[in-house]
Amino acid sequence: MSPERNDGMPSETELMNAPLELTSQIALDRSTVAGRSVACVIVTYGRREQLVRRTVEAVQASPAVGRVIVVDNGCNRPVAPDDFAQQPPVDIIRLASNLGSAGGFHAGITAAQRLLDKDLRFVLILDDDNVGEDGFLERLLALHTALGASDDIGLCALRRHRGIYPTLLADQTAVAIRNNSFLNFHLASLPSKLWRRFTRSARHSPENYGEFHLRRIETAPYGGLLLPMAAVRRVSPPNKEFVLYSDDHDYSLRLMDAGVTIYLTDVGCINDAEESWDKPSTSARSALVSPEAPAWRLYYACRNRILIEKRYTTSPIVYRINRMSYVGLLAIEAILAYRSLNGARKALRPLLEAIADGDAQRLGWRADYQLPGASPSSTAHTH
Template sequence: MSTSAAGPGAALTLVITTFNRSRYLRGLLESVTALDPAPERIIVVDNASTDDTQETIADAASRLPVPVVNLRLPVNAGGAGGFAAGVERALAEGASWLWVMDDDVVILPGAVAALAKWTGTYECIHGRRLDDAGRPFFWQHRFRPFLGIHLPVQGNVFRDSPVFATNVGCFEGMLISADLVRRIGLPDARYFINGDDEIYGWLASQLTEVVYVNDFVLQKIRPQKQIDLGIRHLNDSSDLSRFYSMRNRGHTAQYLLAHGRYHRAGFALGTLLTAAKEVLRLLAVEHRISGAASLWRGWRESRRILHDGSWQPMPPLEEHPHHERNQV
């Protein structure tokens, strides 16, 4: 594949979703100044923040060496809605590659070049992350359609190869080609938070290879309480996140149904495992049980979604003439 004449970063658009975390957003935008090559543009989706996020974006736009698009939504559409809006805008701006991320990370110097060597081969790429203490962040999973959940993969997945093939996505660092986005469609804003990237990665895997590569490109800055379970860490969460982790099971079930991969008994077991993990998170990490009520409310809502006969998956976008993929 040929490299863009304007440089390795010229086809790359960063898509950042933020909500009331201007301090983290400021650090992320500042980290862009150290990138060589730099991205073509940055799109910041402000989910109707009430802090000084708008001022932070305006300040970055005046100082950064690349254009910054300030996309402020009228309401908080959640991470899912924010990424849907940001991805749509990136396509409208002519992006060839989209690198999507939350606001509580920073980009490591050399990250764009590190990812560029994979863009001639793959269309959906995840680089490695460090946690806030500088340790490798655990992200090695595969989605199991029978259960409708992703499960951790044990061991060193990079022992024999710098590429780990997976079938699950993460919007905290997914690099995806615009051509693939058009074939899948926009991220599903109905998820609000939780599970939108998981199912998007699985949808991508039905069309092409989804990979996790042995290159550290991001560092998470926001500290989280966590416990070590041996094969992975379990972080703290929120009651809102717990509600959506259960409620969005309904949307995931509908996607599996649409692809002929829904198994009623297996999915019920996956739902039970999801609830059990959240209860463990409450007891072992957050040392409380009061948040369990949100799981029940989420499960009831998931049943309503699952039995909604009008539900339809997000459609592919209008077909565009296929162009040769530029490398990042």
């Protein structure tokens, strides 16, 4: 899309750098949206048949969806064609074991890349508990057209109650990953984080008043990510070696490196039927030392986040200070919580092993941290 336009509409460059209010100048004409142009990829696992049925039913109701790919990532009860309506058609990929989000979305996106139907110009990626608000996909497609219908532009629907994304839209100065942070900890951010944590202040939400918001992002989640098929075919599918967590961020960063710009927007929004495991609770205790958090979640989340954050390290000294400070705070918290050195050491073991493997850039499965429903024979290598 050219940076200069003569039709009075803002250019892509202007949109990326302008105040949020500027997006109200875009007129979304949904009548220009071609029908049945979207292939939808959904990954499910465990005992989540009710969730995935609801999600598939919602996308099948959209006139923009031409095909649905459901990846059965080692479900307890195999996903069957009879679970869904026949139109638009649903393809089921059955994985014998739970290969994590990375393995599941690798299989689903690989299948999307191989689709031969030339009318399928977009891929919509969803978690199995993502339900879009009415008309969200049609609005995303209309926005993509308004931005120039370029194969170099992807859109990410806002998940209203998940992660930092509502804050990113509400506050143009907010960043998803601060330079030199360690597991999202930075000493310079500590005062404001402590204030939000102990006052339990509400998340930022963008002010709408008839407008929608748009912001360029680098690390996008799978859930709600709409990409041109040409962009999906431009890069390799998600890296299976991430196993779980941050594989979506690695994938979106590789898309960016390949020239694809991803915009976060609330022109189309998604609601999650299930809360995240690390969602802040009424307790002040960190999820990293909580007995409720499974060790395998802690290990993969920390290891993979460390690998992603290395891309944002501009000062090794500042990074080391943040790292030592955060690990020290967690150690104190663990000792106070478990009232013994042995208890604290056991609680911190996944974190410490994640740090060692993250430093060494060792990906893949760990024998000590098997996912529920994963069989040893399907998780290729350990170390």
